[in-house]
Amino acid sequence: MEIQFLGTGAGMPSKQRNTSAIVMKLLQERGTFWLFDCGEATQHQMLYTALKPRKLEKIFITHLHGDHIFGLPGLLGSRSFLAGDSELTIYGPKGIKEWIHTTIRLSKTALQYPLTVVEISEGVIFEDDTFCVEAKELAHVIPSFGYRVTQKPLPPTLILEEAITRGVPRGPLLGQLKAGHDVELEDGSTVKSRDVTTAPADGFVVSILGDTKFCEASIQLCDEADLVIHEATFDGDTEKLAAEYGHSTIHDAAKVAQLANAKQLIATHISARFIGSAVRTLLEQGKTIFPFLTIAEDFSTYEWKNRTFHRIDSALMERKDDA
Numbered sequence: 001m002e003i004q005f006l007g008t009g010a011g012m013p014s015k016q017r018n019t020s021a022i023v024m025k026l027l028q029e030r031g032t033f034w035l036f037d038c039g040e041a042t043q044h045q046m047l048y049t050a051l052k053p054r055k056l057e058k059i060f061i062t063h064l065h066g067d068h069i070f071g072l073p074g075l076l077g078s079r080s081f082l083a084g085d086s087e088l089t090i091y092g093p094k095g096i097k098e099w100i101h102t103t104i105r106l107s108k109t110a111l112q113y114p115l116t117v118v119e120i121s122e123g124v125i126f127e128d129d130t131f132c133v134e135a136k137e138l139a140h141v142i143p144s145f146g147y148r149v150t151q152k153p154l155p156p157t158l159i160l161e162e163a164i165t166r167g168v169p170r171g172p173l174l175g176q177l178k179a180g181h182d183v184e185l186e187d188g189s190t191v192k193s194r195d196v197t198t199a200p201a202d203g204f205v206v207s208i209l210g211d212t213k214f215c216e217a218s219i220q221l222c223d224e225a226d227l228v229i230h231e232a233t234f235d236g237d238t239e240k241l242a243a244e245y246g247h248s249t250i251h252d253a254a255k256v257a258q259l260a261n262a263k264q265l266i267a268t269h270i271s272a273r274f275i276g277s278a279v280r281t282l283l284e285q286g287k288t289i290f291p292f293l294t295i296a297e298d299f300s301t302y303e304w305k306n307r308t309f310h311r312i313d314s315a316l317m318e319r320k321d322d323a
Contacts, residue, residue: 001026001151001204003227003309004301005268006045007037010233010247011067014272017298018045019067022208022229022268024149025051029130032057036147036208042071043078048299048316054084058126060133061092062210063144064099073103080112087114091126091135093143094119120145130203136221138212140246145210146221151203156180156193163196204304207262211269213243214252222260227302227309230256231269232295236285250282254289264309268296 002025009017019039026032032055035042046053056079062068072090079088090100097117104111118125126133134148158178168174168191173183182192207222208229222228230253234242242249248256250267257265267286274282279295286293294302299316302309 001029001304002301002312003206003229003266003304004049004051005266005296005298006042006049007039008268008270008296008298008300009067010231010269010271012272013040016275017270017272018042019071020062020269021045021071023051024206026057027055029151030057031055034058034060034149036060037062037068037210038071038075039067040070043075045298046075053079053082054086056084056088057086059088059090059092060147060208061090061096062146062208063093063140063142064095065142065211068210069096069099072100073107073109076100076104076111076115077107077109080110085113087116089116089118089126091118091120091133093145134221136217138210138217139215140211140213144212144246146212146218147208148221148225149204149206149208151205153200153202156197156200159196159198163191166191166196168196207260209256211247213246213248214255218256219260222256222262225260225262226264226304226307228253228257228260228262228265229296230265230267232267232282232286233269233271235274235282250286251289254286254293257290257293263292265290265293266296266302266309267293270295 004023006021007018009019013019020037021039021042022036024034097119100117120135122136125135130152132150135145138144138146167185176183177193177196180193182190184190205225206227207225211231231248232250232253233247234249236249236251239249253267283295301312303312
């Protein structure tokens with residue numbers, strides 16, 4: 001799994017940061033990717049990555065402010081032109097269904113795939129055999145949600161060398177052991193699955209919060225999370241202003257991660273006032289409270305490996321202008 005940031009700015013696009021959009025790449029786990037928020041020009045940002053809109057499975061909208069949804073109409077329409085024919089599900093606050101369907105209807109956009117729009121409330125909003133997504137309402141100037149994505153425990157892995165050492169021949173018996181079944185060999189002996197497989201491993205927990213001021217719901221969503229993605233629109237000197245606008249400071253984001261006993265924090269939704277050395281100052285402020293902090297940049301990518309998230313260099317596609 002990888003997390004890639006397509007937009008990390010606040011309010012409106014700037015030269016350094018586009019508006020909010022976060023990708024959770026689940027290509028190994030599901031063969032798809034999920035998108036959290038879809039600010040203006042999100043599909044333009046995708047052009048500089050290897051992301052294929054036809055593999056987009058779910059979109060989770062945190063709230064209905066324009067810098068989080070104005071990229072939806074274009075992306076939904078383009079997906080049809082890019083061989084997207086599988087179902088796409090959008091989750092979001094009350095009003096998202098009316099907004100999407102009205103936009104599609106008035107623009108006469110013809111979608112070539114099934115589209116389902118789910119208006120959410122607090123609680124589990126999606127669950128299958130491998131993932132569970134929970135939502136909680138946060139504290140913004142309009143209804144805004146945070147999402148907690150939990151990967152369910154991974155199945156045991158077969159220790160092939162150990163199975164062969166115990167006399168298991170290559171073939172279907174290995175598959176039975178991997179599936180948790182004990183097997184009987186030709187000599188009458190039994191090989192137990194637990195002796196030749198690893199213990200089930202915990203999956204990851206990633207919490208992605210929409211715009212919010214400091215609140216208890218944020219801490220609950222981020223409890224023991226492997227990664228928290230939290231807005232940090234303001235710095236520690238503008239705490240009062242942040243609260244008035246329903247936003248967080250870098251201190252607020254760090255406090256949430258600290259109180260939730262989270263493992264890592266990535267701050268996003270950064271005001272355009274923070275560029276160059278001001279970003280480093282913002283980072284230093286947050287690290288005084290929670291040292292395992294990174295500030296996201298557009299196109300920065302983090303890979304889940306060995307129970308932690310590591311930033312990796314993601315190759316971006318060059319823009320090729322028509323001759």
